[in-house]
Amino acid sequence: MDLADVMYRASLVLLNSHSSTNLAVPYVPNMIDIGGFHVKSPTKLPEDLQEFLDNSKEGVIYFSLGSNLKVKVLWKWEEDVWSGQPPNVRLGKWLPQQDILAHPNLKLFITHSGLLSTIEIIYHGVPVLAIPIAGDQKLNAERVVNQGFGLKLRFADLTEELLLETINELLTNPKYAVNAKKRSEVFHDRMTKPLDTAMYWVEYVIRHGGAPHLRIAGIDLSWYQYFLLDVILIFSVTSVIVLYISLKLINRLLLGCCRRKKQKIKTN
Missing domain, CATH: 3.40.50.2000 (Glycogen Phosphorylase B;)
Structure with a gap:
């Protein structure tokens, strides 16, 4: 399976991080912190x-x-x-x-x-x-x-x-x-141990058939929607049209002012 398919089809992402070891960052619902899951309680040394x-x-x-x-x-x-x-x-x-x-x-x-x-x-x-x-x-x-x-x-x-x-x-x-x-x-200071958290979420995904409700809508967007290119295009076209109309109006106003001034000069 291609890595891109794994990334986009993943039901759950278990992260070896925690707010005590890494900077706090925003996550989507299927990203779960289990930092320290490998740490075991101390045992007697040789x-x-x-x-x-x-x-x-x-x-x-x-x-x-x-x-x-x-x-x-x-x-x-x-x-x-x-x-x-x-x-x-x-x-x-x-x-x-x-x-x-x-x-x-x-x-x-x-x-x-x-x-x-x-x-x-x-x-x-x-x-x-x-x-x-x-x-x-x-x-x-x-x-x-x-x-x-x-x-x-x-x-x-x-x-x-x-x-x-x-x-x-x-x-x-x-x-x-x-x-x-x-x-x-x-x-x-956690509600459950990291390994217990990992086990719960793995079983949760299994119970709910891959837990598609945890997936964010952004995964299914096309590339141009993901990067908001459609929004940028509409905004750009609208801006150009508004700018064009504004320039046209300003140009007409300036021409009108110039004509009135010329008429006054001829009259005088």
């Missing part, structure tokens, strides 16, 4: 990782790009060991990100700011340092800054001094943690 986080009373930074810090650093890395690895840094090829974000000792998440990671950050209410690389990451990082629960750095601008300065700002200024918790409260 014993060694749980112990690492529990014993980090001074706080933990997850996926840091720096190492000269007093707080401990949990870094997702492709190697198990690292030459010159500081004692406060723990490496792991795979880490249960959502469960780590839920731990109360986590103080900061440094990330590329992908969409799913950004949603998980908001879900758990964690301050963030966004270092976007490509795609939608730059837009997500900008939203993090605008919503006040994190900062962003351009990858090309990274220096040891700038990185440490930014991390220290995020760790010592309480406004980022406060804003992260507020944003998380907005995320969680």
Whole structure:
């Protein structure tokens, strides 16, 4: 099936967004927000990782790009060991990100700011340092800054001094943690969980035979009607006619005035 057919025949559009993660925009009835549907309730971490986080009373930074810090650093890395690895840094090829974000000792998440990671950050209410690389990451990082629960750095601008300065700002200024918790409260304040919302609307569409009553009339308009070309054409033609008649009337009035003036001059 052609993509255009899918777009125009879709009975339901489930959007991985929410007013807590994206800007508020107008939707049509068959567009439903289910942002965060993939986020699961936290589960117990592996014993060694749980112990690492529990014993980090001074706080933990997850996926840091720096190492000269007093707080401990949990870094997702492709190697198990690292030459010159500081004692406060723990490496792991795979880490249960959502469960780590839920731990109360986590103080900061440094990330590329992908969409799913950004949603998980908001879900758990964690301050963030966004270092976007490509795609939608730059837009997500900008939203993090605008919503006040994190900062962003351009990858090309990274220096040891700038990185440490930014991390220290995020760790010592309480406004980022406060804003992260507020944003998380907005995320969680829903009548139903995102996945339950998705299930309801899928079943709703099935129950009502595709729910054609949710489709907007604009989908069935021809292209020239959709872009209002017929209205623009009528308006343009009408305007030209009115302008033409007006010019004709003005021209006649001016000619009449000129004739009367000439007659007066001849009479005198």
